[in-house]
Amino acid sequence: MLALFYLQFQTVINRLKVRLKRLKKPKYLIGGIVGGLYFYFYFFRFWFRVGQNPRASFQISADHVELVEAVAGCALLIIVLLAWIIPHGRAALVFTEAEVNFLFPAPISRRTLIHFKLLKSQMAILFTTLLLTFMIGRFGGGGAAWIRALGWWIILSTLNLHFLGSSFARTMLLDRGIGNWQRRTVVSLLVAAFAIGVFVWSKQTVPNLNVADLTNISTAKEYFRAVTTSGPAPYLLYPFHLVVRPFFAVNGIQFLLLLWPALIVMLVHYFWVVRANVAFEEASIELSRRVSERVAAVRSGNLQPRPKKAKGAPFRLKPTGSPAVALLWKNLIGAGQMFSVRVWIILACSILPTVFVFSSSGGRTQGPTLIGFGCIMVMFWSFMIGPQLLRQDFRQDLPLADVLKALPLRGWQLVFGELLAPAAILTGIQWLLVIIAAASLTYLPGIGEVTLSWRVAIGFGAAIVLPMLNLISLIIPNAAVLLFPGWFQTGREGPQGIEATGQRLILMLGQVLVFLLALVPAALGFAVVYGTISYFGQTLVAIAVASVTASLVLAIEAGIAIFVLGRIFERFDLSSEA
Amino acid sequence: MIEVEGLTKLYGEFVAVSDLSFTVQSGEVLGLVGPNGAGKTTTLRCLAGIIPATRGAIRICGFDVAKEPIAAKRQLAFFPDEPRLFDYLTVAQHLTFTARIYQVPNYQEIARPLMEELEIIDKVNLLPGELSRGMKQKLAIACGLLHSPRVIFFDEPLTGLDPIGIRRMKHSIMNRAREGAAVIISSHLLHLLEEVCTHVLIVKGGRKLIDGPLEEVRHKYAEQSVDANLEEVFFRATSEPEARP
Numbered sequence: 001m002l003a004l005f006y007l008q009f010q011t012v013i014n015r016l017k018v019r020l021k022r023l024k025k026p027k028y029l030i031g032g033i034v035g036g037l038y039f040y041f042y043f044f045r046f047w048f049r050v051g052q053n054p055r056a057s058f059q060i061s062a063d064h065v066e067l068v069e070a071v072a073g074c075a076l077l078i079i080v081l082l083a084w085i086i087p088h089g090r091a092a093l094v095f096t097e098a099e100v101n102f103l104f105p106a107p108i109s110r111r112t113l114i115h116f117k118l119l120k121s122q123m124a125i126l127f128t129t130l131l132l133t134f135m136i137g138r139f140g141g142g143g144a145a146w147i148r149a150l151g152w153w154i155i156l157s158t159l160n161l162h163f164l165g166s167s168f169a170r171t172m173l174l175d176r177g178i179g180n181w182q183r184r185t186v187v188s189l190l191v192a193a194f195a196i197g198v199f200v201w202s203k204q205t206v207p208n209l210n211v212a213d214l215t216n217i218s219t220a221k222e223y224f225r226a227v228t229t230s231g232p233a234p235y236l237l238y239p240f241h242l243v244v245r246p247f248f249a250v251n252g253i254q255f256l257l258l259l260w261p262a263l264i265v266m267l268v269h270y271f272w273v274v275r276a277n278v279a280f281e282e283a284s285i286e287l288s289r290r291v292s293e294r295v296a297a298v299r300s301g302n303l304q305p306r307p308k309k310a311k312g313a314p315f316r317l318k319p320t321g322s323p324a325v326a327l328l329w330k331n332l333i334g335a336g337q338m339f340s341v342r343v344w345i346i347l348a349c350s351i352l353p354t355v356f357v358f359s360s361s362g363g364r365t366q367g368p369t370l371i372g373f374g375c376i377m378v379m380f381w382s383f384m385i386g387p388q389l390l391r392q393d394f395r396q397d398l399p400l401a402d403v404l405k406a407l408p409l410r411g412w413q414l415v416f417g418e419l420l421a422p423a424a425i426l427t428g429i430q431w432l433l434v435i436i437a438a439a440s441l442t443y444l445p446g447i448g449e450v451t452l453s454w455r456v457a458i459g460f461g462a463a464i465v466l467p468m469l470n471l472i473s474l475i476i477p478n479a480a481v482l483l484f485p486g487w488f489q490t491g492r493e494g495p496q497g498i499e500a501t502g503q504r505l506i507l508m509l510g511q512v513l514v515f516l517l518a519l520v521p522a523a524l525g526f527a528v529v530y531g532t533i534s535y536f537g538q539t540l541v542a543i544a545v546a547s548v549t550a551s552l553v554l555a556i557e558a559g560i561a562i563f564v565l566g567r568i569f570e571r572f573d574l575s576s577e578a
Numbered sequence: 579m580i581e582v583e584g585l586t587k588l589y590g591e592f593v594a595v596s597d598l599s600f601t602v603q604s605g606e607v608l609g610l611v612g613p614n615g616a617g618k619t620t621t622l623r624c625l626a627g628i629i630p631a632t633r634g635a636i637r638i639c640g641f642d643v644a645k646e647p648i649a650a651k652r653q654l655a656f657f658p659d660e661p662r663l664f665d666y667l668t669v670a671q672h673l674t675f676t677a678r679i680y681q682v683p684n685y686q687e688i689a690r691p692l693m694e695e696l697e698i699i700d701k702v703n704l705l706p707g708e709l710s711r712g713m714k715q716k717l718a719i720a721c722g723l724l725h726s727p728r729v730i731f732f733d734e735p736l737t738g739l740d741p742i743g744i745r746r747m748k749h750s751i752m753n754r755a756r757e758g759a760a761v762i763i764s765s766h767l768l769h770l771l772e773e774v775c776t777h778v779l780i781v782k783g784g785r786k787l788i789d790g791p792l793e794e795v796r797h798k799y800a801e802q803s804v805d806a807n808l809e810e811v812f813f814r815a816t817s818e819p820e821a822r823p
Contacts, residue, residue, distance in 0.1 A: 310668045310705050319677040319685050326678035334666040403662045405628045407679050408651035570647070573630055 004108075004116040012123065019499070027484065028499045035502025043134035065248055067221060070228035072247070073240035079159065080240075083166045084187045088180045091167035092283035093117045097292045100285055110281075111274055114164075118273075125156045147255050151247025154262045158243050161269035168276035194236060201231040239265055314341055323409050327417025328424065331392035335421060344428060351432055355439035372440030375433040379466075382430060383473045383515065390422035394478045401572070411566025419474050419562070426470040434462050457540040461547030465522075468554035472518045475561045476511045482568050518557055526550040579604050579729055579760035580625065585634035587620050587784075594620040596784040598634070602760040602777065604728070607751065609771035609778045609792070610764040611808070613816055617784040618764040619659070622731045625762070626656035638729050652680065655722035659734035661714040663706040669693075670702040672721050680725035692720045695750065711738035719747075723754075730754060732763040736770060748774050768808040778808065780815045787815045 022028040095103070095117070103113060129152040136148050173183055206226045227233060234241075242261040249255035314332040317325070397404060397418065404414055438459035443449055484507075529549040533542035580602040587595040595617040602608045610618050624631045627643045627650060636643040641650035667675060673693075677685035693699040696716040706714055715738050722730070732751070736744050751774050755761050765771055771778065778795050780788040788795055792808070799811040806814070 310671075310703055311666065313671060313674075317674050317678050319674070319683050320681050321678065323679050323681075326675050329678075330664060330667060330671075330675050333671060334664070336666075400662055400664070402623070402628045402658070406626050406651060406656050408648045409679065410648060571630070 001112050001115060004103075004112065005119065008116070008119050008123075022499070027503070031499035031502035031506065033502065034505050035498035035500070038501060038505055039134075039498060066229060067225045069241055069244055069248055070225065070237065072244040073237040074228065076155070076159070076240040076244060077237060080162055080166075081187065081191060083163050084170075085184050087167065087170060090174060090283040091164075091171040091278050091280040092287040093164075093280055094291050095284060095288045097288055100288050104281055104285070110277065110279075114274055117164075118161075121160050122157070125153065125160060128156055129153045144252065144255075147249050147252070148247065150255070150259075151244075151249070154246055154259075154266065155243055158262070158266045158269055161266065161273050165269055165272045165276065168273065168278040168280075171278045171280070172276070194232070197232050198227065202227045205231060311336055312340065322413075323407075324413050324417030324420065327414070328420035331396070331418065331421030332424070334392045334396060335390070335425060347432060351436060355435055368440035369443060369445070372437045375437040375440070379430050379433045379437075382426060382433075383469060384512070386426045386429075386470070387422065387474050387477050387511075390425055390474075392421045392425075393418040393474060394481050398481055404569075405572070411568070411570040412563045413566070414569060415478070415562045415565045419471060419478060422474050423467060423470045426474075427467045430466045430470070431463055434459050434466070453540055457543045461543045464544075464547045464551045465554065468522075468551050468558060469519075471558040472554055472561075473511075473515055475558060475565065476514050477507070479561065479565055479568075480507055480510065482565055482572060518554070521557065522550040522553040525553040579606075579639055580608075580762065581635075581637040582625070583635045585621065585624060585636060586632050587617070587624055587629070588632045593784050595624065595631075595781075598781070598784070598786055600779055600786070600789050602729075602762060604758045604760055605755050606777055607755045607761040607763065607775045609775035609808075610762055610781070611766075611768065611771065611778060611812055612781040612787075615783075616781045618781060619733055620784075621781070622656065622733050622762065622764055626654060626731055627651055628656070652725070653727060654729040654731065655725070655727035656731045657715075657718055657722055657733060657735055659737055661706075661711070661718035663714060663717060665706060668703050668705055669698055669709075669717050669720075672717060673724060676721040676724050682725050685724055688724055688726070689720070692723055695746070696720050697746075712740060712743050715739060716743070719750075728759055730759050730761045732761070732765075734765055735763060736765065736767060744770075768812055772808045778811075780812060782816050 023032055093113070103116070129149055132152045133145055133149040170183065174180075206223060228237065242265050245258040246255055246262050249258050311333050313329060315329065317329045394415070407414070409417075438455040441450055441455065526546045526549060530542045530546035533539075533545055580600075582601070583599050585595055585598040586593070598617075598621060600608070610621065612618050620629070623629045625636055625638070625643070627647050630644065636650075638650040639653040641653065643650045663672065664675075673685065673689045676682075677689075682688065690699070693702070696719060698713060698716050698720060701709060701713060701717075706717070709717065715735075719735075730751075735747055735751070739747060748770065751761055751763065755774075755776075763771060763775065772792070775792055777790065778788065778792050779786065780795075788798075788811070790798075795811055796806050796808070799806045799814050
């Protein structure tokens with residue numbers, strides 16, 4: 001066991017050393033500073049300030065403690081029940097592949113491996129405890145932070161032990177021929193029997209709750225308190241109350257008094273887990289392999305899980321023609337069935353009747369106006385969120401940068417081809433939103449009726465500009481990948497922690513800034529053309545022509561950016577980024 | 579076909595490859611040999627245009643890799659030790675994609691016999707994740723050979739292949755050379771190189787130790803009258819006394 005403790009200890013120490021050593025590089029140092037400032041201003045500031053001000057202690061009055069404890073106990077009960085109902089596999093502990101290779105063949109007992117696993121999970125629990133304690137401080141809580149921290153630690157550790165113990169019990173049941181559905185049925189029946197018991201008891205003893213009472217929060221709270229604190233419910237909730245109570249202690253002495261029952265529950269769980277002699281090795285190897293693959297994929301920037309099923313091609317790719325189209329084709333396959341031609345046809349077929357209904361309803365009805373504004377809001381958000389969600393471009397392919405470098409393509413062809421798929425998907429989504437918005441916004445508060453010709457003109461203008469805006473919005477994160485590849489998680493050992501948070505914040509702010517700057521020439525072009533043509537009274541024509549102008553300006557910007565990025569990719573030295 | 583003059587690659591201050599010069603003509607198979615960290619993979623990656631050389635010139639079929647990279651890359655195929663494939667493309671989709679990138683109009687006529695030769699014809703609809711390592715290697719090779727390259731670089735080509743696969747691969751390499759391709763193979767399997775290579779280049783610490791036709795090199799390093807085999811040549815050239823029996 002000492003060797004395993006040594007392994008865990010050294011892993012933590014070495015990881016910290018690597019992190020600290022990395023701070024010598026400006027990109028990590030700056031990221032670390034920005035991340036630190038973010039955490040300070042978002043969490044620590046409130047926490048420390050609260051610490052100095054005892055009046056701002058955890059905001060639960062004595063009257064409510066019982067109720068909140070009951071709620072917390074119920075929540076814990078539900079989590080525990082789900083752990084018995086939902087899982088279907090055999091017990092499997094997550095180890096790294098290295099741990100599997102070193103420890104499983106080693107002369108180490110199963111019990112020691114469980115202890116090692118518990119030790120490892122304590123790292124995650126301590127981190128979560130810290131985060132939750134900070135969050136409590138951030139959102140108006142606080143009080144004695146150490147009580148909250150220890151309270152969280154007890155809850156999380158007990159839950160962790162229970163999950164482990166229930167997985168062992170599940171495996172033992174499976175070994176004895178009791179299948180998942182049999183187990184689920186028994187658990188569900190027990191839950192149902194208990195729920196019926198509580199219901200019958202509350203029906204007889206607690207004043208009935210009318211629907212009208214639900215509008216009165218204090219009546220509803222009183223009813224819930226009565227149901228959970230008297231009759232059969234407290235007996236079932238008792239062990240859960242024991243676990244959550246230390247968290248709600250108002251001072252150190254009360255905490256110590258509430259601590260020992262919680263520790264007994266935890267110890268009972270501990271002995272349950274370590275005394276279970278369940279074969280978890282085989283399932284653990286498989287689980288560890290899957291987790292390693294997932295972690296490697298995420299760290300290499302690929303947030304999508306590895307595909308399990310082959311996907312059809314979005315269109316037939318001819319062997320000759322622009323190579324950029326091959327990259328579009330490839331990345332659309334990578335985007336999955338969600339963005340296949342069939343999905344677009346289904347979407348269009350379902351949206352067109354809606355559009356017809358909205359446009360024919362007319363008048364000052366609120367629903368279509370709200371939907372129209374909602375669509376416009378989503379469209380604006382899509383410029384920021386879309387490029388983060390749709391990563392079927394360089395960000396997805398950067399781990400295969402050596403393959404891309406070996407292709408006989410100009411840099412600009414690669415960049416252009418890589419950007420096409422997410423740009424096409426985003427544009428498709430936005431065009432649908434434009435159609436819905438144009439059909440819905442027949443009336444604008446403060447303006448009045450909006451005629452069909454106006455809606456068509458504005459919709460057309462938006463449809464013309466959107467593809468170029470998407471291209472620009474996608475160029476920015478891709479440019480960041482090529483210009484600052486070290487800031488992205490391109491390898492198995494990508495940046496993590498505060499410095500990574502800081503890096504992401506810097507990149508996000510940079511993206512917003514560059515996007516706004518890129519809009520300036522297009523907006524100027526739009527304004528000049530619109531002003532000139534509308535001067536002669538052709539407002540609707542002005543919108544369309546000005547939109548085409550803005551689109552052209554954006555296309556020129558995008559073209560220049562793609563060409564420059566292409567040159568950068570051609571000179572991109574993979575070896576210096578390794 | 580392959581001309582390398584004074585190739586040097588630095589990683590910061592570390593010299594990975596130093597002033598390496600050699601040529602490989604059409605039909606020749608050059609075995610690139612060296613201990614771990616000798617700079618073999620770096621050399622191949624420079625030759626394939628994946629990483630830029632710090633100094634020196636590389637010409638593939640007369641095209642300078644630095645000045646005319648597209649023309650040079652059209653002539654070559656590079657097979658890394660670990661097959662590098664797109665997770666979400668099937669075997670058939672990989673070939674379709676490669677055909678478009680290399681503009682191979684009749685690719686299906688080439689792809690079918692290639693897949694038959696490499697025994698992946700029944701795997702066309704599978705994803706890389708569903709293939710064994712050897713099968714992935716075969717798919718990578720099929721993609722690489724689709725455009726009939728005149729210059730081929732193999733980095734440890736036999737890793738993960740079964741004995742039948744190894745035999746087929748050896749024949750495939752020799753066939754490509756017979757058809758006029760210039761081939762460079764980097765491998766630690768010296769007996770394999772001895773079977774397929776016409777020339778050998780031994781490097782250590784990024785520097786060239788020996789370069790020439792295999793027979794000449796063997797003869798040069800023969801201790802008495804009998805020619806040395808490549809393993810003996812390797813140990814004598816790299817002068818690692820602890821490796822000697």
